[in-house]
Amino acid sequence: MFKPDLTRADVTPERFWLNRRKLIAALGAGSVAGGFGLRAAAQEGLEPNTWEQITNYNNFYEFGIGKEDPAQNAGDMSVDPWRVTVDGLVDNPDEYALDELISDIPTEERIYRFRCVEAWSMVIPWNGFELNKLLAKFGVQPEAKYVAFETALLPDVMEGVQFPVLDWPYTEGLRLDEAMHPLTIMATGIYGRQIPNQNGAPMRLVVPWKYGFKSIKSIVRISLVAEQPINTWQESAPSEYGFYANVNPEVDHPRWSQATERVIGAGFFGGRIDTLPFNGYGNEVAALYEGMDLRENF
Numbered sequence: 499m500f501k502p503d504l505t506r507a508d509v510t511p512e513r514f515w516l517n518r519r520k521l522i523a524a525l526g527a528g529s530v531a532g533g534f535g536l537r538a539a540a541q542e543g544l545e546p547n548t549w550e551q552i553t554n555y556n557n558f559y560e561f562g563i564g565k566e567d568p569a570q571n572a573g574d575m576s577v578d579p580w581r582v583t584v585d586g587l588v589d590n591p592d593e594y595a596l597d598e599l600i601s602d603i604p605t606e607e608r609i610y611r612f613r614c615v616e617a618w619s620m621v622i623p624w625n626g627f628e629l630n631k632l633l634a635k636f637g638v639q640p641e642a643k644y645v646a647f648e649t650a651l652l653p654d655v656m657e658g659v660q661f662p663v664l665d666w667p668y669t670e671g672l673r674l675d676e677a678m679h680p681l682t683i684m685a686t687g688i689y690g691r692q693i694p695n696q697n698g699a700p701m702r703l704v705v706p707w708k709y710g711f712k713s714i715k716s717i718v719r720i721s722l723v724a725e726q727p728i729n730t731w732q733e734s735a736p737s738e739y740g741f742y743a744n745v746n747p748e749v750d751h752p753r754w755s756q757a758t759e760r761v762i763g764a765g766f767f768g769g770r771i772d773t774l775p776f777n778g779y780g781n782e783v784a785a786l787y788e789g790m791d792l793r794e795n796f
């Protein structure tokens with residue numbers, strides 16, 4: 499349904515493949531105006547983490563709270579077929595078969611920094627498409643101001659949902675202009691391969707300028723709504739996690755600093771770097787928050 503098992507990632511040594519892609523990205527940044535140039539600039543010079551790191555150090559609490567639990571426990575989740583309900587303020591509400599819904603949207607690669615609120619980070623080469631391309635199919639009505647998302651709740655295969663660590667199902671939300679921004683993607687792959695269950699198969703959100711918890715996994719519902727939705731982490735601890743969750747080195751988490759981050763794969767002591775405002779995507783997204791108090795709207 500998604501991709502053949504064998505891709506160029508299997509036949510080309512990763513390093514050569516990356517260099518070729520960087521060249522293509524650099525050419526794009528220099529020669530193409532508009533959206534592609536902006537995106538190419540946003541991913542220029544980034545050195546991705548390995549497949550091993552990206553797929554074995556995860557947060558997916560439905561499969562356990564340990565970083566290695568999702569890779570160990572998510573294998574039994576069946577992601578084909580997969581249905582996504584679209585409802586709320588749209589002209590075309592329905593329960594869609596995912597493979598049919600996205601079959602005519604071409605995927606592209608986006609190499610993004612990924613910064614968890616826990617102060618670790620990676621660089622991930624996602625495959626996916628802009629969320630705005632998916633939303634365009636539903637006929638978003640003018641009264642819609644936010645998009646709410648919901649993760650599958652599958653108690654038979656998700657051992658973690660027996661425990662009330664979070665209020666299941668996991669939910670998230672974006673303001674409509676954030677959802678429509680060209681950097682916001684739905685990811686269906688990593689390194690040219692189908693996205694593994696532990697990373698949110700078959701489709702998860704990626705919002706690179708926000709803390710990782712906004713990037714909700716294994717989505718089964720997309721709702722267009724007028725009021726700001728509550729997200730799972732905000733609900734569990736409103737003084738610690740807000741709705742916006744923009745990466746901001748100047749606003750600490752109440753229990754730890756957000757000024758720096760530990761780069762996964764760089765060694766526990768050697769690999770701390772400064773955290774950038776909006777995770778380094780300020781040129782592209784700061785205008786979305788003009789005039790807002792980002793301390794209050796954390």
Ligand code: MTE
Nearest residue numbers: 556557558559614649668710711713714715
């Ligand atoms: N989505 C669901 N459904 N459940 C989760 O526990 N964890 C979030 C986010 N999406 C989470 C989720 C958090 S805290 C982070 S940091 C990222 O997923 C981790 O994504 P990764 O495992 O692909 O790195």
